Amino acid sequence: MVIRIAAVGDVHLDEDVVGRFRPALEELPDCADALLLAGDLTRHGTEAEARCVAQEFGGLGVPVVTVLGNHDHQCDQVPQVVKVLEDAGITVLEGTGVVLECAGGRLGIAGVKGFGGGFAGRCASDFGEPEMKAFVRTTTDSSDALAAALRSLDCDVLVALTHYSPVPDTLAGEPLEIYPFLGCYQLGQAIDSAPTALALHGHAHHGTERGTTPGGVRVRNVAHPVIKQAYSVFHLGDHLEPGEVSRIAASGTR
């Protein structure tokens, strides 16, 4: 059996974008069991922009599950943004998870926004000034929350959803100097602490699509500027022969 996941991040909605995604989104019931949004739904995180998100991504005929991104925090209206999204039937995760009953099995999704911090050997440490310690503790708290949420779900296929990246692989194309602002290795560690099948993130507009955690979990950067389409679709399951996979990959599937 197959579970079909559509995903996109960094759509940065405001009034000027409403309607651009909708024609493609209307096709979702035919091609996906759920749509996952990897944060940065809005430009500034206002309630008005959240209503644009609700209009564009609400009532799609498939469950929509999201995390917030850094842009969604800009105007300090997170509770209002979350309420508008939830009123539109969109599930907002932050250190929490949800299990969806799909035709192909139970899809578990655990999500956090995540945070920066950097990657193994080149990361910030919980040491020194209070500001630095607060920064790194935000990183570890977020990652710990993701690990707990992932391990709490009883499902057939487990997916981790974040805004910040859990690996450097999918940041290739971004300047090395800003990697610590784009993700952290602790998110990868959290993903590897559970039987995660796929990790999805956004945030890195100049990054690349594919990566793998040190533990072997596949990671996909679904930021809209990276995938350059309304959403990507992933089929998860044990139904494919390796030959079929390579044939599809060779044909240019990303």
Place this chain on the structure above:
Amino acid sequence: MTEHRDVATGPPDEYVEAEIHRLLTEDPAVAEQGITVARKERGLVLSGEVESPHRREEILRRVAERFPDVRITSDIGVIRAQAPTEIEQLP
């Protein structure tokens, strides 16, 4: 003795580049983190992708307003939003 740069020549390009980069993120009318500012021989080139033509125009308007003496070239695109034609199978 420290030699000071002639103020008439304006700030060094690197500071202008940094200021534009911050403006693109911090100006509420722009709020873009995905635009690259590159120094080229004939001025600064802005590149990257945004979600609408309106945003692209707004970026150029705000940068020109703030740095009227800097020659700016735009290579900013609008991201396509069509349905995918292929899927990725993950066994």
